[in-house]
Amino acid sequence: xxxxxxxxxxxxxxxxxxxxxxxxxxxxxxxxxxxxxxxxxxxxxxxxxxxxxxxxxxxxxxxxxxxxxxxxxxxxxxxxxxxxxxxxxxxxxxxxxxxxxxxxxxxxxxxxxxxxxxxxxxxxxxxxxxxxxxxxxxxxxxxxxxxxxxxxxxxxxxxxxxxxxxxxxxxxxxxxxxxxxxxx
Numbered sequence: 592x593x594x595x596x597x598x599x600x601x602x603x604x605x606x607x608x609x610x611x612x613x614x615x616x617x618x619x620x621x622x623x624x625x626x627x628x629x630x631x632x633x634x635x636x637x638x639x640x641x642x643x644x645x646x647x648x649x650x651x652x653x654x655x656x657x658x659x660x661x662x663x664x665x666x667x668x669x670x671x672x673x674x675x676x677x678x679x680x681x682x683x684x685x686x687x688x689x690x691x692x693x694x695x696x697x698x699x700x701x702x703x704x705x706x707x708x709x710x711x712x713x714x715x716x717x718x719x720x721x722x723x724x725x726x727x728x729x730x731x732x733x734x735x736x737x738x739x740x741x742x743x744x745x746x747x748x749x750x751x752x753x754x755x756x757x758x759x760x761x762x763x764x765x766x767x768x769x770x771x772x773x774x775x
Contacts, residue, residue, distance in 0.1 A: 635739055636758035643753045646737040650704050650727025654717045659702070659725070664753040668772065669700040670765075671747045673735060676716045677709050678743040684762045685720045691769065692724040698773060704729050706743065748772065 648659055648671070663669065672688055674681035692701040703726035705713050710728045717726055729735050738747055738758070746760035748768065760768050 636755070639755050640758060641754050641756065644737075644749055644755050646734055648702060648704070648734065650702075650734065651730040652710075652713060653725065653727040654714065655723060656725035659727075663700060663702075664749050666751055667698055667700050668695075668751055669702065669749040670769075671734075671738070671749070672701065672703045672744055673706065673729075673738060673740050673747070674703060674744040675706040675708060675710070676712050680762060681744040682716070682720060684744050685722055687762070687765070689721065689723050691765065695769065695773065699769075700725075702726065704734050706735055706740070707732060 644664055648663055648669075650659075653659070670691070672684070674684070676682075688701065688703065691699075695701075701724040703722065703724060705726060705728045707728055707730045710730075713726075713728050716722075738745070744762050746762070746765055746768075747755060748757040748760065750756045757768055757772070
């Protein structure tokens with residue numbers, strides 16, 4: 592009798608786990624060193640993870656898109672690239688971001704959010720660097736503040752239900768995170 596009870600409990604837990612990760616990914620597969628974090632290994636985003644994103648993604652001076660629909664964070668994963676025009680690592684990441692946008696565009700929205708600090712040359716950078724994904728400027732600073740930006744570039748991944756699932760991804764590990772998410 593006890594064996595049957597244990598078997599049934601294990602079966603139920605297994606089914607629930609498989610339902611939970613059937614359309615998503617297991618966050619435990621994301622390595623901590625792929626993300627920026629605190630020295631003690633914690634994340635400044637623990638209170639935001641798996642909660643609906645509570646900021647409107649409506650940057651100004653949009654390029655490569657006419658407007659961002661209200662349901663932009665629903666239906667597909669969304670990758671937010673927070674960057675700056677004066678940041679050499681940000682500029683170096685643009686070809687990789689273009690490749691990610693091209694590779695995953697059926698399953699992933701990509702939006703670049705340029706910090707408003709020294710963004711006067713934003714349109715020139717978009718054109719000169721050949722950015723093909725939607726980008727805009729965070730003139731109000733609201734988006735950068737919400738995502739607690741400390742370093743550029745930084746990436747945040749929102750699931751198809753509008754919840755933040757991976758925060759503060761290092762540019763060098765963005766492909767690895769997406770491979771885990773899309774189980775490649």
